[in-house]
Amino acid sequence: MxxxxxxxxxxxxxxxxxxxxxxxxxxxxxxxxxxxxxxxxxxxxxxxxxxxxxxxxxxxxHPRYKSVINGLLRNANHKDALENKMQRNLMYHRILLAMVVMVLLVCCVI
Structure with a gap:
């Protein structure tokens, strides 16, 4: 080109x-x-x-465009980080719930 x-x-x-x-x-x-x-x-x-x-x-x-674009990129990265954190928290709570249910089942069987 x-x-x-x-x-x-x-x-x-x-x-x-x-x-x-x-x-x-x-x-x-x-x-x-x-x-x-x-x-x-x-x-x-x-x-x-x-x-x-x-x-x-x-x-x-123009410097203002750089500032706006960098701000948008930071916001997008922050949003992605929050979504990843929420996914990890959800997985943690599911595992914890599964463990509680397993303990209750074992206690009920004994």
Whole structure:
């Protein structure tokens, strides 16, 4: 994907190859400093055989956008953590209830 600069924004005009010889993949950054910014990167990113190809597609994001995106990510992560905690608590209570029932059954049989 070759890029042309139009009014400060990168425009994708054709497919770009990374240094591996594969088509570069469009990705989105979720780091604290670049949340929501799009970039082209090696299609093997995250693997040992990936090259270091990297090129920003979007302009630098306004600091307020970064703040909003990071806040949304924190809220989503917090919600996921709460849901996981609730699931663990539910499982704990089910196990505890099963143990109580087993003890009552054993006491009633004896």
């Amino acid at each position: 070759a890029m042309e600069n139009v009014d400060g924004y990168a425009q994708i005009t054709e497919q770009t190859m990374c240094m591996c010889g594969k088509n570069a993949a469009m990705k989105t950054s979720w780091t604290k400093n670049n949340s929501g910014r799009r970039f082209l990167g090696c299609s093997f990113y995250g693997r040992l055989d990936a090259c270091d190809y990297f090129k920003w597609v979007d302009p630098i994001v």
